[in-house]
Structures are given as structure tokens and as C-alpha cells.
Amino acid sequence: MSNPEQLIADFESRMAESQRKADLMVSEIEAVSVSERSKDGQIGVKVDHAGNLVGLEIGLSVRDKPDLAEEILRTVKSAQSRLAGAMRAGVTDPVGPEVMNQLVSRLEQTFPAPEPEGFPPPASPRSDGDRFVPEEERQRPAAPKPPEPPRAPRPSSDDGHDDDYFSEGDYLR
Numbered sequence: 476m477s478n479p480e481q482l483i484a485d486f487e488s489r490m491a492e493s494q495r496k497a498d499l500m501v502s503e504i505e506a507v508s509v510s511e512r513s514k515d516g517q518i519g520v521k522v523d524h525a526g527n528l529v530g531l532e533i534g535l536s537v538r539d540k541p542d543l544a545e546e547i548l549r550t551v552k553s554a555q556s557r558l559a560g561a562m563r564a565g566v567t568d569p570v571g572p573e574v575m576n577q578l579v580s581r582l583e584q585t586f587p588a589p590e591p592e593g594f595p596p597p598a599s600p601r602s603d604g605d606r607f608v609p610e611e612e613r614q615r616p617a618a619p620k621p622p623e624p625p626r627a628p629r630p631s632s633d634d635g636h637d638d639d640y641f642s643e644g645d646y647l648r
Contacts, residue, residue, distance in 0.1 A: 518531075518533055518547055520550050526555045552586070559579045559586070
């Protein structure tokens with residue numbers, strides 16, 4: 476049988492080594508970031524290890540673009556989708572491959588590759604009435620409808636019988 480003090484010392488030593496490895500992995504994970512630029516190079520983003528936007532550069536020539544927000548989001552999603560690969564390359568995996576595989580798998584699920592550019596995904600129309608209305612017209616405020624003209628009153632029948640239907644037996648008038 477071993478000395479109890481030696482068992483406790485060995486256990487504490489292994490725990491300290493595990494803690495050191497975990498601290499090293501945490502510091503390496505926190506150091507991972509990904510930078511990405513838009514296709515035209517005018518928008519630059521940087522995301523941290525958790526996928527949070529931590530840096531944004533916008534070129535002067537695109538600041539007035541109507542789709543600037545969409546382009547920024549597309550660039551951020553592209554950067555986030557590269558986090559799993561950056562994590563695999565930037566962390567030395569001191570606590571074992573199982574932990575790294577779970578971390579990378581979670582990043583891949585959280586930040587999938589962005590949709591290919593080209594045709595945007597179909598947007599669901601708000602109602603059947605504006606399904607075929609051009610986008611420019613949908614964004615304009617609707618003009619108020621003019622009031623309907625008053626209707627002429629219907630003539631009343633003095634004999635008490637309704638002559639609108641089947642008058643004189645003929646329904647095809």
C-alpha cells in the first residue's frame with residue numbers, strides 16, 4: 476500500500492497540471508479571431524473566438540450604399556463560418572482531441588457557411604396583394620384612398636313586393 480501523503484501529493488500535482496493545461500487552452504481560445512473583407516474590399520470585419528464582431532472598417536466609397544448593412548452582415552457571417560478552422564489551427568489541444576472536436580463541432584453548428592451569393596433567398600410576401608408589386612412601390616407609403624361617392628338610394632316598392640328578383644317571371648332580364 477502507498478503512502479497516503481504521497482497519493483494526495485500526486486493527485487494535487489495532476490490537478491495542478493490539468494488546471495495549467497485548461498488555462499493554456501482558454502488563453503489560446505480567447506486569442507483566436509478571424510478577419511474578413513467583402514468582395515470589393517471596402518468592408519472589413521473582425522470577429523472574436525465567440526463570433527462577436529470586434530472590429531469594423533467601412534471604406535468611404537461604400538458608406539452611402541443602400542445595401543451596406545446587408546453587405547456588412549454577409550461579411551460577418553463569412554468570418555464567423557471560418558472560426559472553426561481558425562480554432563483548430565490556433566489551439567494546441569492540450570486537454571485532448573475530444574474537447575477540441577466538441578468545440579469545433581459547436582462552432583460549425585453555430586456558424587455554418589453562408590449561403591452562396593447570387594440569387595437571394597425567396598422572401599415571403601406580406602400578403603397576396605403585394606406579391607407582384609415591385610420592391611420600390613412596396614417601400615413607398617401608400618396614398619390615402621379617396622372617399623367613395625355616396626350611393627343613390629334604391630327606389631322603394633309601394634306594392635310590397637320585391638321586383639329585383641323574378642319580376643314578371645323572367646329572371647334573365
